[in-house]
Amino acid sequence: MAHITFTLQQLATHIQADFKGNPDYTVQGITTLSKATPDHVSFLSNAHRRQELKTTKAGIVILSRKHLPYCHSHCLVTSNPYLGFAKIAQLFSPNVPLEYGIHSTALIDKSAQIGAKVRIDPYVVIGPRSIIEEGAHIGTGSIIGSDAWVGRDSHFFPHVTLYDGVKIGQRVTVHTGTVIGSDGFGYAKEDTGNGFRWVKIPQQGSVYIGDDVEIGANTTIDCGTLEDTRIEEGVILDNQIQIAHNVTIGAHTALAGCSVVGGSTTIGKFCAIGGKTSIADHLVIADHAMIAGGSNIAHSIEKPGIYGGPFLAHTNWKRNTIAFQNLSKLLSRVRTIEKQLLGNRSPRVRLKV
Amino acid sequence: MAHITFTLQQLATHIQADFKGNPDYTVQGITTLSKATPDHVSFLSNAHRRQELKTTKAGIVILSRKHLPYCHSHCLVTSNPYLGFAKIAQLFSPNVPLEYGIHSTALIDKSAQIGAKVRIDPYVVIGPRSIIEEGAHIGTGSIIGSDAWVGRDSHFFPHVTLYDGVKIGQRVTVHTGTVIGSDGFGYAKEDTGNGFRWVKIPQQGSVYIGDDVEIGANTTIDCGTLEDTRIEEGVILDNQIQIAHNVTIGAHTALAGCSVVGGSTTIGKFCAIGGKTSIADHLVIADHAMIAGGSNIAHSIEKPGIYGGPFLAHTNWKRNTIAFQNLSKLLSRVRTIEKQLLGNRSPRVRLKV
């Protein structure tokens, strides 16, 4: 990796932070408080780790004002140290300019339109009438169907597959193994006298992915039945997510790994959905909803707030979980009361356990 | 897309429906009630949407007899409008005849047998002694091991992988990224004095897929340990499903996205299993079982019915879910009773919360 250095002053300017210490103090990397040396900038974003300020050898620490008194290093003071960390880490991991060119093993249909300065890696296949805009990078073995569109400066890691007609915006990143545009799971039952068979509903829509979306590895996004499945700008999707047909995900919403969104569900803007969450089909989730990981969401969510756990909104969920953990004791307790109250008479409601 | 038109009469004949209106009225596409124009046929399959009959501009609407009085368009009357929609949508999305041929970059072992009129796309690799029957289409970058069999008119989208020995029936569709025949997760523990190590059990079986099966994207189906894993005819599997070794799935059963079936479990015929359901290993699920999405099925199901939710059959599950949502209130209520009943005496069962 190239040797990149920044001064305290430069870093402060870059993240619009105040600083304490020598403006010319220089660092050449970013890492955790525990691993940092005087050549590193580090960060404190979680108050639980404040005691690490005592022992860290970091040359510079990004932190919020309330932790400043505990900092013995040079300091960058900002209201959002985690964002400061993200931006400074980007400084130390600059985008390498794309080495453009089209590998000789790439098979590109004559009718496809390929922009300037694209990079198309080995064994890529691009179908008829597809458009790859300037600056795009299509990774090894990726397959792009016919009539697809990949916007400027988008980047596919290896083995991404776009079915026919999928449209991808600008500066979109897609990781390996992700499949966009596969058929939605739509079938009608036809009675056959002694049972039934499934009659496939042709999936005629496609998928639209907005600008600045990032999609993880081995995620699947199905095409729509009659209209397009839509992932709006700035959405981030983790690995192994399943987006069913006709879903819309609003701008800047995040879904963590292994979440599932059922068919025809609409998720609002600015939502944050924890890993392994399941959202049923035909729901509407309000803007700014936050859903705890592992939740099964079976009903629409009508207003912003924190939701989740297997059944419930977050506040009740915590108390109910504790109650659930003592449910068998509660049962014994009710029995005790019954006995005292009702003596030997059998209760009017009997509980079989 | 080609310009395809049908008259009301033709559509009625195709789906064996009655009709109301001008038999020569012509449409050229199918879409939702809200998007339809007089050139479209549309459908009403959900009574909740009946009010859309008032405002739709659809030329023809498929509906059931009870909704006929509300229909101001030409009408197709059938007991199963959703099935009618499926069949008419297929009319408007006819299968394009396969452009057959074998791409020059496909690598096919000399001992493989390739039927007439197959299509084998770029960068496909087919191993020794495998058989590809007439009319099959193997999508770009798909990999077929040795001794495998792909039946007539089956269609693999790009990047499908068959391990050695997998047998696929006729008219089977497999979507991108799906892996069939990977090793089952079978290991024995061997004590090592200070812990243990896992000793792999060779997975000697393979996978059999019956006719007319459709399998979604990024699904995995493991080979059997000693016998074959079996997916019977007419089964439909959605995306990101995991089928462990030695499973049998009966004919015409449907599994929605991200479901998991544990090893050696047998699922009956005509079951419908909702998305993200987990079925434990070594179970038997009866024919015609319906399981709600998100369920964890830990016990065998012995008779047809509706099952699911995290613990239970559907009827109790709904009431219990409501009770659970009020569990902490129930706890307070029991405390109130205790106090009245028992006064200051400590209850015989104490609840720590």
Place this chain on the structure above:
Amino acid sequence: MAHITFTLQQLATHIQADFKGNPDYTVQGITTLSKATPDHVSFLSNAHRRQELKTTKAGIVILSRKHLPYCHSHCLVTSNPYLGFAKIAQLFSPNVPLEYGIHSTALIDKSAQIGAKVRIDPYVVIGPRSIIEEGAHIGTGSIIGSDAWVGRDSHFFPHVTLYDGVKIGQRVTVHTGTVIGSDGFGYAKEDTGNGFRWVKIPQQGSVYIGDDVEIGANTTIDCGTLEDTRIEEGVILDNQIQIAHNVTIGAHTALAGCSVVGGSTTIGKFCAIGGKTSIADHLVIADHAMIAGGSNIAHSIEKPGIYGGPFLAHTNWKRNTIAFQNLSKLLSRVRTIEKQLLGNRSPRVRLKV
């Protein structure tokens, strides 16, 4: 398959078992009790199947001493019949010596180092400075980034992808569609006045996989943010598992299919984690923890034991599940008591259901 035969004596020696019967009795395969013929060795590892000893035609049966009186065949007596089965099944499925060679369509960067006697299949792509050690087998269409390392005798099935910098130990097996080293899901929120946007945190770490690990199909393992994600020696991972960034999984731990491990979680050694388990981020799971399939683990586990179910450690979980299944009845029961105790006075705590 070649014709391999073993005598009772040879098998007894191989698995260090006692035997009963003719030491020269010969078998040529291994299968289940119900399918076995006199030419087969079979095994009894589950007491529920003991009655099959009466009817099996197996020439030899592997079993524990307590079942010996019920065995009418030649017998191999061992304290761990399932391990005996694994080892004898391996005898009957010997590793075929690797047919080494590099396919002409494999694209290997000039600066990569390729060991002796490797096998590199068609359409493999290997990036700059990567190292493939002696005896490794890289399956068709697998893609290895730059600066990666694959240890001796490791085996990748087709379509495995390693991102840049991933290090794989010796004798590691990776199944199709698995992605190792994809970006962790790390973003900071940046306020934009009318909402926010996600600022990506560059994922600078990589992934380290120890010796003798086996990884199933379509699994994803993200690279670390600042340090490496680590899978220690002897770990076994099933299909469709998601390992987030900065996770460590201790030696000889097993995770069954579709499990998810959240970011920065550390799992101990010798754990066994059932399928579809979700472990939240930033947890520590003790060595020797066993977690039931389908669990959502939201808290660290501090000592060995059996855990799981949606909320709880196993013992309480069972009783509470039963209580939950009767929760609505419990509610009715509390109402009955209230009525008797409080008459028509409204209870001090009201339950809305």
